[in-house]
Amino acid sequence: MKALLCTQFGGLNRLELKEVAPPTPGPGQLRIAVKAASLNFPDALMVQGLYQIKPALPFSPGSEFSGLVVEVGSAVKRYRVGDRVIAFGLGGFAEQALADAERCMPLPLGMDFEVGAALILTYCTSLRGLKDRGRIQAGETLLVLGAAGGVGAAAVEIGRALGARVIACASSEEKLAFCRELGADETIDYTKEKLRDRVLALTDGLGVDLVYDPVGGPLTEQALRATAWGGRLLVIGFAAGEIPKIALNLCLLKERALVGVYWGDSLKHDPASHERNVAQLLAWIANGKIRPRISERVPLAAVPALMARMAARQIMGKAIVLPEAA
Numbered sequence: 001m002k003a004l005l006c007t008q009f010g011g012l013n014r015l016e017l018k019e020v021a022p023p024t025p026g027p028g029q030l031r032i033a034v035k036a037a038s039l040n041f042p043d044a045l046m047v048q049g050l051y052q053i054k055p056a057l058p059f060s061p062g063s064e065f066s067g068l069v070v071e072v073g074s075a076v077k078r079y080r081v082g083d084r085v086i087a088f089g090l091g092g093f094a095e096q097a098l099a100d101a102e103r104c105m106p107l108p109l110g111m112d113f114e115v116g117a118a119l120i121l122t123y124c125t126s127l128r129g130l131k132d133r134g135r136i137q138a139g140e141t142l143l144v145l146g147a148a149g150g151v152g153a154a155a156v157e158i159g160r161a162l163g164a165r166v167i168a169c170a171s172s173e174e175k176l177a178f179c180r181e182l183g184a185d186e187t188i189d190y191t192k193e194k195l196r197d198r199v200l201a202l203t204d205g206l207g208v209d210l211v212y213d214p215v216g217g218p219l220t221e222q223a224l225r226a227t228a229w230g231g232r233l234l235v236i237g238f239a240a241g242e243i244p245k246i247a248l249n250l251c252l253l254k255e256r257a258l259v260g261v262y263w264g265d266s267l268k269h270d271p272a273s274h275e276r277n278v279a280q281l282l283a284w285i286a287n288g289k290i291r292p293r294i295s296e297r298v299p300l301a302a303v304p305a306l307m308a309r310m311a312a313r314q315i316m317g318k319a320i321v322l323p324e325a326a
Contacts, residue, residue, distance in 0.1 A: 046061055086107050143208040
């Protein structure tokens with residue numbers, strides 16, 4: 001089978017497309033024929049050795065994917081060969097991949113493989129952040145940084161579904177138009193406008209209640225300064241490549257709070273919340289409140305170039321990898 005392999009940490013151009021033997025599942029694992037996988041920012045960081053988790057080499061990136069079960073581990077009871085599943089873990093950029101059964105879920109009836117592959121990581125991260133960590137309430141104002149990217153776009157949709165007023169921030173008019181299609185109430189181009197000043201103008205000087213920040217860098221402090229009394233800033237990630245250092249007196253003033261969001265690790269600490277959130281996401285998809293926006297589809301050979309574009313923040317919504325495509 002074909003697999004895109006990282007054999008050494010470093011540049012994205014070091015990824016290699018190779019023929020390898022199909023993997024053998026352990027007792028609690030599934031072997032899955034991958035029909036679609038989605039690219040996420042942590043995939044690019046992981047290949048470069050910049051993510052908080054460093055897999056053993058060699059490995060195939062691709063942290064969420066969907067497909068058909070082709071082999072079941074001896075201890076797995078819930079799944080059978082031929083089942084359609086969504087999986088998250090590692091290895092999705094290959095024609096076949098392993099996944100722990102506890103990190104899989106049935107692909108809902110009527111949902112295609114591409115939507116299934118685009119659903120879990122970004123939407124679960126955003127719902128975990130907004131609802132469980134940010135405690136957002138209907139009628140509050142939400143500021144989303146990097147709003148045209150994968151998790152940012154999900155946050156715009158989920159914020160609207162939860163009844164918030166959403167201000168979406170991005171770096172071009174094309175991206176802002178995309179955010180308006182997602183349902184953003186207001187938009188800010190932070191390459192042309194001073195973020196804090198524009199936010200205060202849009203909120204009658206009060207500031208926003210919650211900031212969703214997957215970007216980091218200098219925008220974090222600007223966004224924190226634009227929060228209202230009791231405002232919260234969700235630390236999602238650092239797509240700008242810089243982890244900001246915040247003066248804590250900014251938290252003391254107006255009783256602001258910095259709140260970390262690490263969805264992947266929350267699964268073992270709060271699995272019940274994850275199950276509730278997945279059920280909520282599926283209900284929203286069924287009634288049309290959210291829908292993953294797939295901007296492009298590529299074969300395995302095109303993934304390194306796609307990763308480079310993601311690292312440069314040039315992708316809107318979700319990009320899908322099709323391992324079986326030529």
